[in-house]
Amino acid sequence: MRRLVFLFLLFPVFLFAGDGTTLVVPPFEHCWGVHKGTEEKLKLLLGKDKSFNDPQGLSCVKLFAWDDTTTDEDDDELTVYGVNSGNNEIIYNNSMHSLGIWGNRYGSEVKMSSPKGIAADPEGNVYIADCGAHRVVYLVNDGKDLHFVNTIGDDILSAPFDIALDSRGFLYVTDTVKSAIFKFSPDGEFVTAIGEGVLWSPKGIDVVDMGEKWRYYNEEFIAVVDSFSMRVVRLSMDGRLEGRVSSSDYFASPVEFNYLALDYMNDIWVTDRVNHIIHKFDHHLSFLTVFGGYGTKNGQFVEPRGICIWRRYGQTFVSERIGAQYFWIGTDIKDLSVKRDGDELRISYTLTERSLVTVEILDRKGKKRLDTPINKTVLKAGRRTTVWRIPREHLGRGVILVRITAEPRYSSKGHLVSTREKKAKI
Numbered sequence: 411m412r413r414l415v416f417l418f419l420l421f422p423v424f425l426f427a428g429d430g431t432t433l434v435v436p437p438f439e440h441c442w443g444v445h446k447g448t449e450e451k452l453k454l455l456l457g458k459d460k461s462f463n464d465p466q467g468l469s470c471v472k473l474f475a476w477d478d479t480t481t482d483e484d485d486d487e488l489t490v491y492g493v494n495s496g497n498n499e500i501i502y503n504n505s506m507h508s509l510g511i512w513g514n515r516y517g518s519e520v521k522m523s524s525p526k527g528i529a530a531d532p533e534g535n536v537y538i539a540d541c542g543a544h545r546v547v548y549l550v551n552d553g554k555d556l557h558f559v560n561t562i563g564d565d566i567l568s569a570p571f572d573i574a575l576d577s578r579g580f581l582y583v584t585d586t587v588k589s590a591i592f593k594f595s596p597d598g599e600f601v602t603a604i605g606e607g608v609l610w611s612p613k614g615i616d617v618v619d620m621g622e623k624w625r626y627y628n629e630e631f632i633a634v635v636d637s638f639s640m641r642v643v644r645l646s647m648d649g650r651l652e653g654r655v656s657s658s659d660y661f662a663s664p665v666e667f668n669y670l671a672l673d674y675m676n677d678i679w680v681t682d683r684v685n686h687i688i689h690k691f692d693h694h695l696s697f698l699t700v701f702g703g704y705g706t707k708n709g710q711f712v713e714p715r716g717i718c719i720w721r722r723y724g725q726t727f728v729s730e731r732i733g734a735q736y737f738w739i740g741t742d743i744k745d746l747s748v749k750r751d752g753d754e755l756r757i758s759y760t761l762t763e764r765s766l767v768t769v770e771i772l773d774r775k776g777k778k779r780l781d782t783p784i785n786k787t788v789l790k791a792g793r794r795t796t797v798w799r800i801p802r803e804h805l806g807r808g809v810i811l812v813r814i815t816a817e818p819r820y821s822s823k824g825h826l827v828s829t830r831e832k833k834a835k836i
Contacts, residue, residue, distance in 0.1 A: 463496025527572030577621030724821025
């Protein structure tokens with residue numbers, strides 16, 4: 411990835427985010443320090459009367475209209491759309507150095523009421539869950555400006571919250587009152603209701619199907635937040651329950667799940683505005699980690715809401731109560747434990763991302779390598795165990811140091827090495 415200038419415009423930051431590297435701030439040479447959106451910067455660009463007012467859903471896309479087909483140097487230059495719900499407007503970058511606004515105060519043909527989620531595609535189609543008006547608003551981006559086309563689902567939807575698009579352009583709209591997902595064709599015709607009797611008050615949604623170009627696994631499913639923001643479920647494309655995870659299964663505090671997004675690995679990222687964090691699950695809904703915490707420093711959030719991920723490169727955008735942030739997907743090593751079992755040393759750890767892993771055994775000072783049980787091996791995300799059979803000459807040696815390094819295979823590949831160490835007796 412070369413560079414990107416985004417929606418919420420911003421100030422210089424350091425390379426890595428917060429305590430951990432599950433998400434990382436892009437290096438300066440990629441984005442010139444552009445990482446975090448603030449209201450002050452918004453006012454500088456759009457005027458003193460502009461403000462963030464209840465930010466909600468996000469969508470990011472590489473527009474065909476922006477693509478220079480003679481080079482791949484512009485392939486990471488995205489258009490990012492953000493719902494500024496309290497002002498009933500959409501804020502988006504209409505070039506790589508300027509912003510545009512579409513909404514109630516800007517001569518829009520229809521008036522929105524508490525819009526929530528948003529979805530967009532490379533062809534310029536933009537769909538907004540106009541919750542208070544019980545419909546979806548359909549716009550088209552001509553490469554610079556948004557233009558109203560029509561509304562969808564006026565006689566079907568009650569409280570649309572979020573929208574996802576599949577590879578063929580079909581819309582999947584969650585409705586918190588009717589407790590279902592409503593599917594519409596690309597031209598806005600109602601197709602079917604999904605998840606009736608399975609979902610309760612669904613909110614954030616994303617989908618992946620077999621036509622999706624940027625996916626690691628050959629699978630298709632719908633991921634959705636439901637049960638009044640307490641659960642994440644995985645459904646088949648026709649609504650069969652394939653998996654579910656409730657916050658009480660792994661998390662001690664109450665949560666408020668809102669929006670979610672799938673990445674290239676089909677891992678599921680879910681915002682939690684109560685705990686000011688993002689939860690990450692693998693594509694089978696096994697819990698991987700949480701990232702964030704309350705605050706305004708790098709890697710912290712204040713009520714995160716919307717989240718979107720450009721699957722090709724893993725560019726990740728998160729809206730929060732006072733702005734928005736931009737990250738790359740990194741990797742981290744969590745919960746490292748080392749335990750001797752007879753003449754074996756069991757080294758267990760959790761990877762938050764598919765990674766290139768090396769496990770080294772060193773002397774207690776970490777200066778001399780004694781062995782390398784795993785050397786530059788690609789491992790999947792999740793709980794992993796490496797067993798080192800202790801050579802006879804090292805038994806009774808005393809204290810050794812176990813060092814694990816992990817490098818992401820995606821997004822921040824080549825820019826990040828995560829390292830964890832732990833001492834043990836043998």
